[in-house]
Amino acid sequence: MLSQTMEKALNEQVNWELYSSYFYLSMSSYFESISLAGCANWMRVQAQEELFHAMKIYDYINERGGRAILAAIAQPPSEWKEPLNVFEEVLSHEQKVTSLINNLVNLALDERDHATNNFLQWFVAEQVEEEASASAVLEKFRLIGSDKSGLFSIDLELAKRVFNPPTK
Numbered sequence: 001m002l003s004q005t006m007e008k009a010l011n012e013q014v015n016w017e018l019y020s021s022y023f024y025l026s027m028s029s030y031f032e033s034i035s036l037a038g039c040a041n042w043m044r045v046q047a048q049e050e051l052f053h054a055m056k057i058y059d060y061i062n063e064r065g066g067r068a069i070l071a072a073i074a075q076p077p078s079e080w081k082e083p084l085n086v087f088e089e090v091l092s093h094e095q096k097v098t099s100l101i102n103n104l105v106n107l108a109l110d111e112r113d114h115a116t117n118n119f120l121q122w123f124v125a126e127q128v129e130e131e132a133s134a135s136a137v138l139e140k141f142r143l144i145g146s147d148k149s150g151l152f153s154i155d156l157e158l159a160k161r162v163f164n165p166p167t168k
């Protein structure tokens with residue numbers, strides 16, 4: 001059984017993950033609008049991953065006898081100056097999510113809730129990957145600067161990303 005504090009904190013994380021999905025979907029739409037279909041695809045896959053994260057926590061709350069309560073999702077931004085800014089925001093958003101996951105782990109440890117701590121370790125590992133993949137794309141955008149052919153190459157590369165739901 002989850003404590004009320006933990007249940008509330010996990011529900012807040014569900015909302016963050018749903019917001020993350022909205023955030024990346026909005027970025028996907030922005031990229032569609034400037035004809036960067038590969039970047040739009042990368043963001044769409046990212047939005048799917050975030051929905052998966054939200055559902056993973058939602059299921060866990062219910063599994064532990066809690067109740068997943070769905071709160072309003074904040075409106076994400078819809079305009080960016082250029083692709084580089086978008087990926088800067090992706091990385092800072094993921095860094096923020098990492099800190100939120102760390103806070104949840106701290107709470108689980110404070111409460112000696114070993115099951116939730118164990119559950120959250122999946123997210124700890126996932127955040128390492130999330131930050132690394134955002135950082136890798138951002139570095140490419142920084143490298144190409146204003147080179148249009150470089151932008152075209154990155155877009156082709158990002159078009160290859162597919163959503164593979166994790167199996168464990």
Ligand code: FEO
Pocket residue numbers: 017020049050053094097130
């Ligand atoms: Fe669900 Fe990208 O963190």
